[in-house]
Amino acid sequence: MIASPVDERLRLTQYVMQLMDDWGLMARDIVSLLRLPESIKPRQIGRFRDQEPFPDEPLINRRLAYLVRIDQALLTYFPRNPEMRRLWMRRANKQFGHRAPLAVMIEDGESGLISVLSYLDCTFAWDLTGSRADYRQAV
Template sequence: MIESGKTYSKEEMTEISKAVMLYLDSWKLSNAEVISILGLDPNIRTRHLQFFRTGDKPLPQEGETMQRIDHIVGIADALRTTFPFSDKMRLLWLRKPHRRFRKNTPLAVIMEKGLNGLMKVRIEVDCAYGWKISEEMAKAQQASNS
């Protein structure tokens, strides 16, 4: 799990980068999709993705990039828990239309909505994260009513 606000060492970010790229590669994405999901500069050269994969260069440790990484890791962990024995089912879940996404695929939601899409998909697949968000929203509502 990625800790919000924590500054990671270069070694830690390198390991995080390799793991995130492994997750994204298991989703069978194009380089352009990987760049978009990570929220990287669209002009980044695709060879940089290989540097992230091999650990030659870590992903940028910026606010939104780290939020995206947190959601990617959360989605990957939840899919691994939901489908512990099947990589194919994890991929199918990401690419199958869902009624909660108005018959769009989770991957389409992520691509269209960026960071918000990652959060929506994570809430759908990771019930513990969904409960946490619901509790935080309820507390915020109570505080505003006080």
């Protein structure tokens, strides 16, 4: 049986909600991190855990993609210790001006998500520099 796009969207929503719950984010931080529409209030975040997918909007989709890649990178760094993944996200890091990666992502918005992902995933950072494009042209 092939999953419908709505089912896939709901699974993605539940995955990201579980991830943010694991990181200990409050509802207002989830709204801020995803830049959900103003019509969605923090008290309504619970509906995304079970029954409703996130809005299908380009900005939200891009942020969801960043979060999934951050989680994948953390799984590479700490494959056997989920608590270390949570601690890393919450602990101050010299790379981010002694702020926690979660604080960087929430306070700096999309550029914060990009900063954290670039730190964790060198291939993402490499793509941002245009190195991949230069390499392809040289080959």
